[in-house]
Amino acid sequence: MENLGGGRSIAMARVVVVFDFDKTLIDCDSDNWVVEKLGVNDTFTELLPTLPWNSLMDRMMMELHSREKTIQDIAECLKQVPLHPKITKAIKSAHASGCDLRIVSDANTIFIETILKHYGLMDCFSEITTNPCYVDAEGRLRILQYHEFKSSSHGCTICPPNMCKGLVMERMRASVSAQGKNRFIYVGDGSPDFCAAMKLEQGDIVMPRKNFPLWELIYGNKNLIKANIQEWSDGEELGTRLLDSINTILNEEKCCSVEPGPLVPVYCKFQTASSISAHDAHTINVLPVRR
Numbered sequence: 001m002e003n004l005g006g007g008r009s010i011a012m013a014r015v016v017v018v019f020d021f022d023k024t025l026i027d028c029d030s031d032n033w034v035v036e037k038l039g040v041n042d043t044f045t046e047l048l049p050t051l052p053w054n055s056l057m058d059r060m061m062m063e064l065h066s067r068e069k070t071i072q073d074i075a076e077c078l079k080q081v082p083l084h085p086k087i088t089k090a091i092k093s094a095h096a097s098g099c100d101l102r103i104v105s106d107a108n109t110i111f112i113e114t115i116l117k118h119y120g121l122m123d124c125f126s127e128i129t130t131n132p133c134y135v136d137a138e139g140r141l142r143i144l145q146y147h148e149f150k151s152s153s154h155g156c157t158i159c160p161p162n163m164c165k166g167l168v169m170e171r172m173r174a175s176v177s178a179q180g181k182n183r184f185i186y187v188g189d190g191s192p193d194f195c196a197a198m199k200l201e202q203g204d205i206v207m208p209r210k211n212f213p214l215w216e217l218i219y220g221n222k223n224l225i226k227a228n229i230q231e232w233s234d235g236e237e238l239g240t241r242l243l244d245s246i247n248t249i250l251n252e253e254k255c256c257s258v259e260p261g262p263l264v265p266v267y268c269k270f271q272t273a274s275s276i277s278a279h280d281a282h283t284i285n286v287l288p289v290r291r
C-alpha cells in the first residue's frame with residue numbers, strides 16, 4: 001500500500017506517530033557518521049569507555065573544533081546521510097493525511113534538523129524531543145543533555161542518563177490526550193525505544209527494526225508490551241508498513257467513530273498486525289546499553 005488517500009480526516013488527526021531517529025528514520029547513526037566521516041574515530045573509540053555517549057559527543061565536537069572543522073563542515077557532512085526515498089514519501093503522506101508526527105531521539109537538535117531540512121521534511125514534524133545544543137562564541141558545537149543528570153537521575157536503568165524515552169512518552173501522551181489524540185505508533189530500533197514501547201497501550205502499534213535491540217527485547221519480554229507489533233527490516237519495508245499501520249488504526253477508528261464528516265479512503269485489513277509467527281522467543285535481560 002503506497003498511499004493514505006487524499007484529504008485530512010477527523011479520525012486521522014487522532015494518530016500520533018513517534019519516530020526514533022538514528023538507525024530508524026535514517027539508516028545509520030548520525031553521531032557515528034559525523035565521527036567517522038570527519039576523522040575522529042580513533043579519539044572516539046579511545047574515550048568511549050570513560051564517558052557517557054552524549055558527553056562523549058560533546059567532547060568530540062571540541063575535538064573537531066580543535067582540528068579546525070567548522071559547523072559548516074559538520075552540516076555538509078550531515079547532508080550526506082542517506083534517507084530512504086520510501087521513508088520520505090511515507091512521512092509526507094502521513095503528514096498530509098493529518099497524522100501528528102514526532103521524533104524522540106538521543107542525537108541532538110542540530111544534527112536532526114540539518115538532515116530533516118536537507119530532505120524537506122522539517123515541516124512534517126510537530127515536535128522533536130532530543131538533546132539541546134548550541135554553537136558557542138568560539139564556533140564550537142556544544143551538545144547538552146535532555147535530562148540534566150548530574151543534579152538528579154531519571155531512575156530508569158534501560159535508558160542512558162541524559163534521556164529516558166519512557167518518561168518522554170508518558171509526558172507526550174498526557175499532553176496530546178487533551179487534543180483527543182490517543183492512538184500511538186512508535187518506530188524504533190534501540191534499547192531505550194523498548195522503554196518507550198512499554199508505555200504504549202492496547203490499540204497502539206510498535207514498529208521494531210528486525211534483529212535490532214528493540215526487536216530482541218520485545219520478543220524476549222512480550223508480556224511487557226501491550227501494543228500490536230509490526231516489524232520492518234529496511235527503509236523500503238518501513239515506508240510500506242508504516243502506511244499499513246496508520247491505515248489499520250484508521251480502519252478501527254472509522255468503525256468506532258460516531259463523528260460525521262469525510263474519511264480518507266481506507267483498505268480493509270483486519271489481519272493481525274504481528275507478522276512474526278515462529279520467532280523463538282526467549283528471555284532477554286533488559287540491560288542498560290546505548291541504542
Ligand SMILES: [Mg+2]
Nearest residue numbers: 020022023190
Ligand atoms: Mg535508534
Ligand SMILES: [Zn+2]
Nearest residue numbers: 156159164195
Ligand atoms: Zn527509560
